[in-house]
Amino acid sequence: MRNPYLLLGVDYGTPPDLARRHFARAARRIRRAAGGPVGIEDLNWALHEVQSRAATAADDVSVYRVPANPAVFNPPSHGLFAVPPIKLPRTTETSDVDRAALADGLAEDVGELIAAVVRATATFDYGYRTPEGNES
Structure with missing residues (x-):
């Protein structure tokens, strides 16, 4: 199932005017990429979905909601499940x-x-x- 908010790159419940601006950015990105997995039809669908759900966004449970704060997935310190990064030596030349x-x-x-x-x-x-x- 497609998530219109993820396709446009906006947070859940974004107002329609902000969704239109992100639609324009995403459309430019798609035109430059030419041939990616997401087309302009997908963006049109996503914008329509966001605009039609604007009034009922707070009550809608049919769309998977991506957390607005991605920092909640970052562990506060290093430990057994959060190993610190290991710097590797460069193997190529610029x-x-x-x-x-x-x-x-x-x-x-x-x-x-x-x-x-x-x-x-x-x-x-x-x-x-x-x-x-x-x-x-």
């Missing part, structure tokens, strides 16, 4: 190709962020209505 791929990925991410900020903040105000019907 090549120039690896560094270049990382730099290219970072440059692409920074470019997307800058483009989003510029589109959201930079507008041109004509000060009058243009023949196309634009004021800004």
